[in-house]
Every structure is written in C-alpha cells, then in structure tokens.
Amino acid sequence: MTKTDSSATSELKTVGFTPFLYRSDQPLFHVCRGVPIADALAQASDLLFLAKSLAVDAAYAQDSDRHAWAAHYLTTMSKAVIDDVVKVLTRRPVQSSSTAGQ
Incomplete structure (x- = not known):
C-alpha cells in the first residue's frame, strides 16, 4: 500500500x-x-457490526430467517x-492532453 497525503485523502x-x-x-x-x-467507511463499519450481531443470533436461534436475511442485506450494503x-x-x-502523449 502506498503512503497517501492525509489532507488529500480527507477531501475524497x-x-x-x-449498485447493490x-x-x-x-x-x-x-x-x-x-x-x-x-x-x-464509518457507516460500513456500523453496518458490519450489526450484521455480525444478527448472524450470531441467526446461528443460535430457531426460526431465525429474519436475522439471516437482515445480516445478508446489511453485508451487501456494507x-x-x-x-x-x-x-x-x-x-x-x-491526464491532461498536453501530458498524455509524453
């Protein structure tokens, strides 16, 4: 991974x-x-945390289809x-047209 300018990255x-x-x-x-x-990325992290919690619930609870589907949609969004x-x-x-041919 290359080193990036943190001020430039914060403006991205x-x-x-x-799509999803x-x-x-x-x-x-x-x-x-x-x-x-x-x-x-903070939002994606929050979504993944919720998906993980729902996946754990789905693994241990009976009739937990709604947990599994919710986790699926959250991970897709993330x-x-x-x-x-x-x-x-x-x-x-x-590249600008003046530097493209160099």
Whole structure:
C-alpha cells in the first residue's frame, strides 16, 4: 500500500458508481455520491457490526430467517460502500492532453 497525503485523502468523497440489491438484473440501490470516505467507511463499519450481531443470533436461534436475511442485506450494503471507496482510492489521476502523449 502506498503512503497517501492525509489532507488529500480527507477531501475524497464517494463516487456513487456502486449498485447493490439487484431485482430483475437491475440495481435497486446505489451508493450515494459525494459522501466523505471517512464517513462512508464509518457507516460500513456500523453496518458490519450489526450484521455480525444478527448472524450470531441467526446461528443460535430457531426460526431465525429474519436475522439471516437482515445480516445478508446489511453485508451487501456494507460491501457496496467499501467497493465505492476502493474505486475512489485506486482511480488513476486524469491526464491532461498536453501530458498524455509524453
């Protein structure tokens, strides 16, 4: 992993390209564009914590389908947020036309 400028990283925001929860081969939801990545990752962490708790409940309780499905949806949402942040962190800078041919 490369070292990044923390002030530049703190200004990065989600791009909003990542869909999740598909129905009939079309995404029902997308990650919102323009959320600071620190806030987006904090939200993903909260969602994953809740999903973990629900998965534990589902493992030990009878008739726990609702716990398992809730955990599934929370992890799907979390993955989309993290994938969107990764797109921001790994995108290449846009080259200007004057430097593209050099």
